[in-house]
Amino acid sequence: MATSTVITNVGELVTNAPDDRPGGAGFAALTDAAIVLEDGKVAWTGPAGAAPAADRRVDAAGRAVLPGFVDSHAHLVFAGERGAEFEARMAGVPYRAGGIRGTVAATRAASDADLAANLRGLADEMLAQGITTFECKSGYGLTVADEARSVALAARMTPEVTFLGAHVVPPEFESDPAGYVDLVSGPMLAACAPHARWIDVFCEQGAFGADEARTVLKAGLAAGLLARVHANQLGPGPGVRVAVEVGAASADHCTYLSDADVDDLASSGTVATLLPGVEFSTRQPYPDARRLVDAGAVVAIATDCNPGSCFTSSMAFCVALAVREMRMTTREAVWAATAGGARALRRDDVGQLRVGARADLVMLAAPSHSYLAYRPGVPLVAAVWRDGEQVAAVGGPR
Numbered sequence: 001m002a003t004s005t006v007i008t009n010v011g012e013l014v015t016n017a018p019d020d021r022p023g024g025a026g027f028a029a030l031t032d033a034a035i036v037l038e039d040g041k042v043a044w045t046g047p048a049g050a051a052p053a054a055d056r057r058v059d060a061a062g063r064a065v066l067p068g069f070v071d072s073h074a075h076l077v078f079a080g081e082r083g084a085e086f087e088a089r090m091a092g093v094p095y096r097a098g099g100i101r102g103t104v105a106a107t108r109a110a111s112d113a114d115l116a117a118n119l120r121g122l123a124d125e126m127l128a129q130g131i132t133t134f135e136c137k138s139g140y141g142l143t144v145a146d147e148a149r150s151v152a153l154a155a156r157m158t159p160e161v162t163f164l165g166a167h168v169v170p171p172e173f174e175s176d177p178a179g180y181v182d183l184v185s186g187p188m189l190a191a192c193a194p195h196a197r198w199i200d201v202f203c204e205q206g207a208f209g210a211d212e213a214r215t216v217l218k219a220g221l222a223a224g225l226l227a228r229v230h231a232n233q234l235g236p237g238p239g240v241r242v243a244v245e246v247g248a249a250s251a252d253h254c255t256y257l258s259d260a261d262v263d264d265l266a267s268s269g270t271v272a273t274l275l276p277g278v279e280f281s282t283r284q285p286y287p288d289a290r291r292l293v294d295a296g297a298v299v300a301i302a303t304d305c306n307p308g309s310c311f312t313s314s315m316a317f318c319v320a321l322a323v324r325e326m327r328m329t330t331r332e333a334v335w336a337a338t339a340g341g342a343r344a345l346r347r348d349d350v351g352q353l354r355v356g357a358r359a360d361l362v363m364l365a366a367p368s369h370s371y372l373a374y375r376p377g378v379p380l381v382a383a384v385w386r387d388g389e390q391v392a393a394v395g396g397p398r
């Protein structure tokens with residue numbers, strides 16, 4: 001039997017619903033508000049004093065309620081860890097795409113059960129921190145069988161599964177990268193497409209060039225997948241151009257952009273997804289979010305949770321970095337971590353709390369979204385609802 005929940009006395013209800021917009025890049029919020037959840041959806045939002053009755057009542061006591069975070073970029077199917085590599089990097093060894101190969105070896109050697117357990121642990125960690133929708137890539141198997149089991153395991157946890165066979169050329173293809181592109185675009189894609197919604201390619205020096213990226217992405221599109229691209233992370237390059245050219249939903253990283261790249265992003269439907277945890281963890285310059293936002297590009301923030309370049313599952317941390325290091329306003333950063341992530345996944349049912357949206361939401365132990373950046377590193381997610389059901393308990397600092 002359906003039950004309804006009213007969360008009332010919400011100090012700030014971030015809806016991202018255009019009707020409520022007080023200014024800011026798509027951010028919208030109500031104060032002294034209430035929200036009603038019913039059948040897994042948002043049934044009503046408005047002033048607390050006018051809230052309808054419901055089966056259950058939660059008193060937010062002035063706390064802020066936000067849409068659940070939408071993490072549009074994560075690599076969660078892997079085994080092992082690379083703490084020693086991080087330690088070496090902090091001691092001065094530069095990050096290179098080839099570090100992925102260590103995780104590939106560990107992932108190939110792991111059992112399905114071990115991979116599934118690691119994935120579930122990370123997904124639980126994300127949920128407890130307010131991520132109610134996440135994308136999950138393959139890319140540490142790099143054989144037909146290992147990529148196929150990676151996407152199949154991911155599909156048990158999320159509908160947003162990405163086939164990333166073109167993550168890096170595996171050692172056994174070192175002398176034949178063209179042969180690996182053929183494998184990815186042919187038999188590997190055929191084995192993975194039934195479990196995936198997306199295809200992705202790491203278009204970067206040391207990974208795949210523009211023509212290789214085009215070949216892989218076009219094969220994926222022909223197989224019914226949608227495109228997203230790892231672009232312009234480690235230096236200037238063709239990634240963003242290729243992403244826009246093939247109509248990708250998102251170009252991710254965008255750390256080194258030309259004026260033409262910015263124009264392409266601003267004038268296309270391709271979201272610029274920024275992953276500031278990576279720059280933090282690799283001690284690289286941050287992407288210029290201000291330049292992208294001011295140019296009119298749609299910007300998302302995601303964690304890029306992975307064992308190599310960025311092992312965080314905290315969207316709150318990424319929001320704080322975006323505000324402090326990339327000069328986004330708190331409103332822009334929170335929008336980018338919710339509605340922006342939804343745009344990067346071509347979803348309009350998450351990332352906002354309009355009537356009819358999925359009842360995925362986060363209550364902060366704070367009166368305003370701005371505390372995510374104002375109180376960095378503090379576990380402010382006090383409670384989480386997914387599909388209208390409370391899945392993480394009220395906690396956090398008082």
Ligand SMILES: [Zn+2]
Pocket residue numbers: 073075230304306
């Ligand atoms: Zn990535």
